[in-house]
Amino acid sequence: MFEKIWIEKYRPKKLNEMVGQEEIRERLSGFINSKSLPHCLFAGPAGTGKTTAALCMANELFGQKWKANFLELNASDERGIDTIRTKVKDFARTMPINADFKIIYLDEADALTRDAQQALRRTMESYSSVCRFILACNYSSKIILPIQSRCAIFRFSRLDKENIKSYLEKVAKAEKIKLENGALEVIIDISEGDIRKCLNMLQTAAVSTQSKITKDYILQISHRAESKDVRDLLNYALGGEIKKVRKKLYKLLFDYGISGEDLIKQIHKEIYNLDIDDEKKVKLLIKTGEYEFRLTEGSNEVIQLEALLAQFSVI
Ligand SMILES: Nc1ncnc2c1ncn2[C@@H]1O[C@H](COP(=O)(O)OP(=O)(O)OP(=O)(O)O)[C@@H](O)[C@H]1O
Ligand SMILES: [Mg+2]
Numbered sequence: 001m002f003e004k005i006w007i008e009k010y011r012p013k014k015l016n017e018m019v020g021q022e023e024i025r026e027r028l029s030g031f032i033n034s035k036s037l038p039h040c041l042f043a044g045p046a047g048t049g050k051t052t053a054a055l056c057m058a059n060e061l062f063g064q065k066w067k068a069n070f071l072e073l074n075a076s077d078e079r080g081i082d083t084i085r086t087k088v089k090d091f092a093r094t095m096p097i098n099a100d101f102k103i104i105y106l107d108e109a110d111a112l113t114r115d116a117q118q119a120l121r122r123t124m125e126s127y128s129s130v131c132r133f134i135l136a137c138n139y140s141s142k143i144i145l146p147i148q149s150r151c152a153i154f155r156f157s158r159l160d161k162e163n164i165k166s167y168l169e170k171v172a173k174a175e176k177i178k179l180e181n182g183a184l185e186v187i188i189d190i191s192e193g194d195i196r197k198c199l200n201m202l203q204t205a206a207v208s209t210q211s212k213i214t215k216d217y218i219l220q221i222s223h224r225a226e227s228k229d230v231r232d233l234l235n236y237a238l239g240g241e242i243k244k245v246r247k248k249l250y251k252l253l254f255d256y257g258i259s260g261e262d263l264i265k266q267i268h269k270e271i272y273n274l275d276i277d278d279e280k281k282v283k284l285l286i287k288t289g290e291y292e293f294r295l296t297e298g299s300n301e302v303i304q305l306e307a308l309l310a311q312f313s314v315i
Contacts, residue, residue, distance in 0.1 A: 065098060
């Protein structure tokens with residue numbers, strides 16, 4: 001049977017069904033209560049609720065007819081600012097239904113060049129009597145100041161583990177999934193505050209096995225190492241225990257199928273969590289950078305990783 005993807009099935013419909021981002025939700029609720037909305041800029045990492053918040057607003061402001069009043073565009077899909085302008089013009093031509101304005105959600109606004117953003121600013125102004133723009137981007141610094149100053153800016157932060165966990169627990173319960181203790185934590189750990197990644201991973205695991213979802217299973221399907229394994233690897237290296245280093249390294253590369261490039265990224269991240277002084281961390285980071293570069297240039301990943309870890313033991 002075709003199954004709806006969970007990121008859509010469980011996408012919150014109201015702001016108060018979202019988790020985290022409390023301050024943002026409170027400010028946005030204010031707009032809903034007053035039935036007014038300025039142009040907005042939503043900035044923040046992937047999978048933290050930018051699109052979801054915009055859809056919730058449309059839902060709460062416009063009710064059942066929200067689709068007629070909501071246009072979603074993606075700046076990197078559309079062929080340049082001209083297509084965006086044409087679509088905006090067509091959309092703005094008809095009156096909003098049961099409301100004073102329509103909403104245009106422009107995703108990846110930071111993909112537009114500066115010139116295109118200038119043109120966008122003019123478009124925003126021409127249609128501001130009927131349309132409110134919500135621009136979404138990862139970094140607000142990539143949006144030109146004249147646009148920033150015309151928007152209320154909302155900074156979405158990475159969601160914290162507790163919030164993601166409570167959300168995933170609800171989904172797991174609704175889908176009647178059996179989870180090993182700690183499996184959700186592994187999913188959350190790998191996803192770095194991105195709920196979309198978490199949900200996709202959980203769904204992939206759930207459809208590919210009928211039995212209980214274990215930590216190991218998640219690591220295998222995601223081709224990722226558990227943070228603890230990477231920390232162990234680093235500690236063995238720092239202690240000069242090269243046999244243990246090799247065993248652990250091979251387990252990660254060959255049993256879990258993690259690519260050298262992914263593993264080096266995880267090593268880079270875990271260096272910050274090591275219990276060593278900062279001066280030493282700096283040296284490890286510099287070495288990691290060198291070896292990451294060599295890997296991207298295509299050298300043999302096993303040899304490079306072993307060499308990197310050997311360097312760690314003499315730093
Ligand atoms: N704060 C949140 N509360 C509950 N669910 C969330 C939250 N953030 C994201 N999600 C879930 O994750 C999915 C992806 O979120 P969303 O599309 O809002 O991310 P985004 O911030 O727009 O990311 P991108 O920058 O990649 O477009 C949603 O379908 C929703 O199920
Ligand atoms: Mg989005």
